[in-house]
Amino acid sequence: VRQRNSQDEEIIRRVIWASETWGFFQVVNHGIPLEVLDKVIEGVRMFHEQDVEVKKxxxxxxxxxxxxxxxxxxxxxxxxxxxxxxxxxxxxxxxEFDPELLPPICREVILAY
Known part of the structure; x- marks a missing residue:
């Protein structure tokens, strides 16, 4: 376990401020390309828009x-x-994670994520 430094404390303050002020925050510079994130959001949106019979x-x-x-x-x-x-x-x-457990409509993008 490492000790917190002043940069950690500043990040914590900013997350608290954003949460209290706006109700949410976005993490950036985490190494996941924006294109991949956009595709995951779109794939999961498509899952949610499917018929109830598919989602159940x-x-x-x-x-x-x-x-x-x-x-x-x-x-x-x-x-x-x-x-x-x-x-x-x-x-x-x-x-082991079985990719077949994922819904087909968003399987590929979730695996890329």
């Missing part, structure tokens, strides 16, 4: 799955409704 194949409330989709993940725990549809891709470290 991926629906789960089981966070131990490597690929799953749901709405209102915290529905049973939160005091307020916060509707959102989310596609989760959570490969387990140290285990």
């Amino acid at each position: 194949e991926y629906y789960s409330r089981d966070p131990s799955k490597q690929v799953w989709f749901n709405s209102n993940r915290d529905f049973y725990h939160s005091r307020a409704a916060n509707w959102r549809d989310s596609l989760y891709v959570s490969p387990v470290l140290g285990s």
Whole structure:
């Protein structure tokens, strides 16, 4: 574990400020090309725009799955409704990830990411 330096402290202050002021922040200079990020966003958008019958194949409330989709993940725990549809891709470290688990409509772009 390394010690924080003044640059770390400044980054933390900026993230807090952006979160409090704007409600979000964007990480840049992380090494992932903007073109790849744009394609992932488009691919996942296309997943969400599919028919419910297609998406329900991926629906789960089981966070131990490597690929799953749901709405209102915290529905049973939160005091307020916060509707959102989310596609989760959570490969387990140290285990094989089967690309076939990914929805075909966004498989290629997620693998490139």
